[in-house]
Amino acid sequence: MTITVKLIGPFVQLxxxxxxxxxxPAGTTSDDLIGLxxxxxxRPKIVTRNGRAVVPDEALADGDRVVISPIYSGG
Amino acid sequence: xxxxxxxxxxxxxxxxxxxxxxFSDEFALKWIGGRGFAAKxxxxxxxxxxxxxxxxxxxxxxxxxxxxxxxxxxxxxxxAGKSPSTGGYGDGNLGTRVAEQLRKAxxxxxxxxxxxxxxxxxxxxxxxxEFLSAAEVWGQxxxxxxxxxxxxxxxxxxxxxxxxxxxxxxxxxVVRSMEGRAGGRTGMGAVMGSKLLKAIVVKxxxxxxxxxxxxxxxxxxxDLREVNRIDKKSGWSIQSTNGxxxxxxxVAALPVRNFRKTHHPDAWKVDGERLNNxxxxxxxxxxxxxxxxITIHDDEGRESELDYENVGLLGPNLxxxxxxxxxxxxxxxxxxxxxxxSGGCVLSFYADAIDHGAVAGDYGFNDAAGSKKLLGQxxxxxxxxxxxxxxxxxxxxxxxGHGSIDYAMQVKGLEVAAYNCKFIPGMALxxxxxxxxxxxxxxxxITFELKQSVRESYGPEKAQKVVDLQRIRGGLFEYMxxxxxxxxxxxxxxxxxxxxxxxxxxxxxxxxxFWVISDRIYAMLKLFWLREYPQTDRKLDYPxxxxxxxxxxxxxGPIAGKVLEYDKYDGLLQHYYDxxxxxxxxxxxxxxxxxxxxxxxxxxxxxxxxxx
Numbered sequence: 097m098t099i100t101v102k103l104i105g106p107f108v109q110l111x112x113x114x115x116x117x118x119x120x121p122a123g124t125t126s127d128d129l130i131g132l133x134x135x136x137x138x139r140p141k142i143v144t145r146n147g148r149a150v151v152p153d154e155a156l157a158d159g160d161r162v163v164i165s166p167i168y169s170g171g
Numbered sequence: 172x173x174x175x176x177x178x179x180x181x182x183x184x185x186x187x188x189x190x191x192x193x194f195s196d197e198f199a200l201k202w203i204g205g206r207g208f209a210a211k212x213x214x215x216x217x218x219x220x221x222x223x224x225x226x227x228x229x230x231x232x233x234x235x236x237x238x239x240x241x242x243x244x245x246x247x248x249x250x251a252g253k254s255p256s257t258g259g260y261g262d263g264n265l266g267t268r269v270a271e272q273l274r275k276a277x278x279x280x281x282x283x284x285x286x287x288x289x290x291x292x293x294x295x296x297x298x299x300x301e302f303l304s305a306a307e308v309w310g311q312x313x314x315x316x317x318x319x320x321x322x323x324x325x326x327x328x329x330x331x332x333x334x335x336x337x338x339x340x341x342x343x344x345v346v347r348s349m350e351g352r353a354g355g356r357t358g359m360g361a362v363m364g365s366k367l368l369k370a371i372v373v374k375x376x377x378x379x380x381x382x383x384x385x386x387x388x389x390x391x392x393x394d395l396r397e398v399n400r401i402d403k404k405s406g407w408s409i410q411s412t413n414g415x416x417x418x419x420x421x422v423a424a425l426p427v428r429n430f431r432k433t434h435h436p437d438a439w440k441v442d443g444e445r446l447n448n449x450x451x452x453x454x455x456x457x458x459x460x461x462x463x464x465i466t467i468h469d470d471e472g473r474e475s476e477l478d479y480e481n482v483g484l485l486g487p488n489l490x491x492x493x494x495x496x497x498x499x500x501x502x503x504x505x506x507x508x509x510x511x512x513s514g515g516c517v518l519s520f521y522a523d524a525i526d527h528g529a530v531a532g533d534y535g536f537n538d539a540a541g542s543k544k545l546l547g548q549x550x551x552x553x554x555x556x557x558x559x560x561x562x563x564x565x566x567x568x569x570x571x572g573h574g575s576i577d578y579a580m581q582v583k584g585l586e587v588a589a590y591n592c593k594f595i596p597g598m599a600l601x602x603x604x605x606x607x608x609x610x611x612x613x614x615x616x617i618t619f620e621l622k623q624s625v626r627e628s629y630g631p632e633k634a635q636k637v638v639d640l641q642r643i644r645g646g647l648f649e650y651m652x653x654x655x656x657x658x659x660x661x662x663x664x665x666x667x668x669x670x671x672x673x674x675x676x677x678x679x680x681x682x683x684x685f686w687v688i689s690d691r692i693y694a695m696l697k698l699f700w701l702r703e704y705p706q707t708d709r710k711l712d713y714p715x716x717x718x719x720x721x722x723x724x725x726x727x728g729p730i731a732g733k734v735l736e737y738d739k740y741d742g743l744l745q746h747y748y749d750x751x752x753x754x755x756x757x758x759x760x761x762x763x764x765x766x767x768x769x770x771x772x773x774x775x776x777x778x779x780x781x782x783x
Binding site: 102104105106107108109110114140142144146147148149161163165166167168169170171 | 463622626
């Protein structure tokens with residue numbers, strides 16, 4: 097299945113891309129995706145799937161848009 | 172007592188007099204400084220009902236025990252007075268060398284009274300105070316005024332000044348400093364303008380009293396380096412505050428088209444990546460370790476300093492997705508001394524009112540040229556529309572009628588910051604219960620709502636989070652006085668602040684001790700509102716009606732079909748009142764006032780409005 101991954105803020109510069117599409121096996125979770133795109137697991141972050149927050153073991157579906165962002169605090 | 176200079180400077184512009192005024196140790200320990208000092212002074216000294224733009228209002232610059240001392244992000248000052256936009260207590264903070272210079276001159280606060288006979292610049296030079304003519308720069312913008320001051324005194328002095336908007340009493344005029352910093356979006360620039368006070372310049376040379384100056388110096392400089400190191404590692408400053416724009420767009424929290432929409436396919440054109448790519452310089456406040464101001468060339472080749480709030484509200488909110496164009500609007504706001512956030516909301520409201528037939532006009536969304544023209548008309552109060560819009564969206568809506576108040580994006584008269592809460596209940600509450608109107612500086616809970624709670628919840632956990640953050644953001648950082656960014660954006664521990672407090676004062680205080688002081692100040696601000704609006708009720712703490720309007724729901728995206736619900740919001744508001752010990756009108760009960768040590772102030776307020 098195909099997932100679009102979008103990084104936010106400094107993650108773009110730190111992890112080397114802004115947005116890309118990935119072909120991943122069925123059953124891939126949001127946490128699996130973090131590993132696939134080499135995001136530092138120790139960094140506090142919020143992951144959303146189609147605009148809604150997800151838990152790490154939530155399975156993704158074909159066509160999902162996953163956004164990985166540092167924890168912003170609203171300036 | 173160490174930690175404070177122990178005196179205020181009181182200046183009367185009418186009589187051209189000044190005096191040093193000592194304050195007691197008890198006063199210092201009860202109110203700490205900054206917002207705490209300002210709230211107590213204004214409550215004690217302003218008669219309820221006075222005109223905020225009249226000579227009876229007072230303009231206060233207040234500092235805290237760590238303000239101006241080298242340590243992470245301590246170069247900030249609080250400016251305060253009765254707000255021309257809300258009629259309640261108003262304040263704001265801004266980065267300025269005044270923080271250090273005024274304390275070195277020997278003062279923890281400046282209280283300005285009366286009204287000058289002619290445009291005036293106040294020059295404070297240690298023990299000396301001069302009332303100088305500002306006629307030469309009256310009518311000029313903040314950049315020319317700032318340069319004029321620097322040419323006279325050099326760049327190391329502390330400067331506060333206003334532009335044409337403050338002079339012409341635009342109700343959301345700000346105070347400016349250091350060519351790029353602004354504060355007091357509750358109309359503090361108009362309060363200065365009403366006193367014909369164009370600028371304040373401060374030079375100080377005395378040591379700031381500290382219990383352990385050598386220890387503070389070592390810890391302060393070590394921590395400045397450490398926060399800077401953390402920021403470099405986190406990368407926060409790469410996109411600065413505007414990093415959040417792309418995220419708001421993804422989670423349907425971006426203000427688009429006067430908050431009618433929550434996301435837009437062109438938002439990427441003005442996001443943090445594009446802003447970073449367009450960067451020509453970076454600006455920060457004194458003692459800053461993580462500079463947030465990103466400067467670009469605007470569409471007329473001028474340098475314009477941007478952050479998320481002004482990009483969001485002068486860009487997507489006006490459906491302008493061109494950085495140089497919105498940079499130009501930002502430059503004009505900064506030069507005129509118009510608050511960029513309220514300025515953006517007022518323009519978007521006007522475009523929306525025309526769209527909905529509430530008023531006729533030749534203006535609309537995605538109209539950068541029209542927006543530039545209108546900002547000039549507002550700053551000069553030129554013509555009927557310039558005058559109406561200079562009053563802010565709440566008063567403009569009353570003038571336009573036709574139900575336009577429902578989509579005037581404001582609470583208590585202060586326009587909403589750049590977070591669209593169409594379906595973010597906790598953040599809507601944060602705007603609703605902010606004691607100065609819809610400002611995000613008091614509390615910001617969106618990430619919490621999505622990650623630690625669920626977006627649909629109106630539960631007590633969200634009300635508790637709003638209270639927790641108010642104690643820190645609207646409390647601790649506003650009375651210490653320091654910038655909150657090291658903590659909120661780079662995780663700098665809050666425990667550092669009692670540590671700094673001990674080094675300067677010699678006193679042991681825990682964070683729990685400080686939360687009591689935060690709650691005391693919030694209670695005082697509510698008493699200020701009660702005196703001004705004795706018939707106050709909980710509706711004052713409601714966000715704009717359009718966020719509850721089902722016909723305004725998104726038709727696609729993550730919150731399609733959803734808006735806030737009145738009965739559930741009211742329940743959330745009640746959770747907040749219960750946690751704070753407020754009654755059903757949102758006023759602290761007598762028992763709460765007693766617990767917080769402000770029963771006496773409660774009795775003073777009770778002459779005007781009922782307490783329960």
